[in-house]
Amino acid sequence: MRASRLLSLLMLLQTRGRMTAQELAAELEVSVRTVYRDVESLHSAGVPLYGDAGPSGGYRLLDGYRTRLTGLTSGEAQALFLAGMPGPAAELGLGSVVTAAQLKLMAALPVELRDRAGRIRERFHLDTPNWYHGADETPYLAAVADAVWNERRLEIRYRRWKAPQEVLRTLEPYGLVLKAGRWYLIARAGQDLRTYRVSQILELHALPETFERPAGFDLAAHWNGALEEFEARLHQGEAVIRLSPHGMERLPDMARPALLRAAEATARPPGPDGWTQVTVPIESLPNALSEFLRFGVDLEVVSPAELRDLMAETARSLARRYDTAG
Known part of the structure; x- marks a missing residue:
């Protein structure tokens, strides 16, 4: 110390x-x-x-006394400060460590690099949570991170979406991923490698025994593969929709990445009324209904007929709800 x-x-x-x-x-x-x-x-x-x-x-x-870092370019020094991400580091219990590391790096840099690297903090700020969603409450995040680092088994009580909603699991934690302000744990439970949302951990106990993490396990590659599989399972059908000019403007902020990519790939030239027809993947009729209603009058479902009828009936129900004449 x-x-x-x-x-x-x-x-x-x-x-x-x-x-x-x-x-x-x-x-x-x-x-x-x-x-x-x-x-x-x-x-x-x-x-x-x-x-x-x-x-x-x-x-x-004494003037001129300085410990120098050799071989570090200006761009590399700037990138190191940009990659600090103090918010996620603080959630992991490493906020003070990141601050101390940046201080030591800044002190060791030559003057010409120190001035350029210091401007990063004045001009760039990384805010990881997605729009319209706050970061998850994760009281057990630091304990999970410690278990990941020290390859120590965990016993957790976990809340999931299907019955039984609360389950007990003994895990071998391989890694943590931060996605749009939410932390996910990649861990082995028995023979299966699964993903757990850290905010859904209701209780946690670090076990005394350790485990051996598989050599060569690539966390980023596993995560990207899991995302692709998850997206493929979600998409059970397609819908043809029309979007107003305003709807097309709102699409990047309102739509899931897969829906946005599909809309961009299948968009027809706007018709005489300015509306654009696209074909997008959907998970289920209720899910598509919820997703499309967010666009209000700027979206029209063309097909499938079942989804169009569901949208129409919902619109009629809303009209009856807000009908002040009756």
Whole structure:
């Protein structure tokens, strides 16, 4: 702990220049007396650290003293800061670690790279949750991440969508995936490799025994394959729909990726009324009804007839509900 603090003190001075003992103590969350002792230790280690008295005084490093990172390009330095993602890191319990790592990196960079990399935080912010959805509440995320890292088995009580809704599972956790603000656990349960939504874990116990993660397991490749299989299972049919010009404008924000891709691939030239006909995949009639009703009067179902009739009956029911004349 003390060695890490001494390094942090050194990096603070390299990054910010002159700092008082009080400022250092506040940054390191220690007492001023501890800062004095740490400064003496750095002196003893041969670090050219000097203190100036007076109102404008403070500690500083000898001009030119700097630990440099060699072989790092400007673009690479910028990418490292852009990849920090403090929100997800904090959810994993690594927020302070990311901050400390960025501080050390910033201090070690040459001046010309440090200035360019520092501008990343001023100009770019990564907000991972999707529109219209907040991030999941995940009280067990840090414990799951610890089990993933240490290859330790977990016993969880899990809530799923089908009966029985609450089940007990013993898992071998392989990896975590963040998708649109939601965390998913890829884990082996028995002989099957499954995906669990971390927010649906109701209770968790880390077991004493460990497991051996398969050599060569590619988390990203597994996730992409699972997404493709899930999408294929969902699409049980097709629907032909017409969209108004306003509906086409809203499509990127309102539609699932698979529906959007299909609409772009099958779109006919707009007709005389400006409406565009497309063919899109659907999961089921009730699901399609819910998805298409979001577009209001900007979408018309052409086929299948069962879905068109369902949309029409829903519209009539809504009209009766809001009919103030009766």
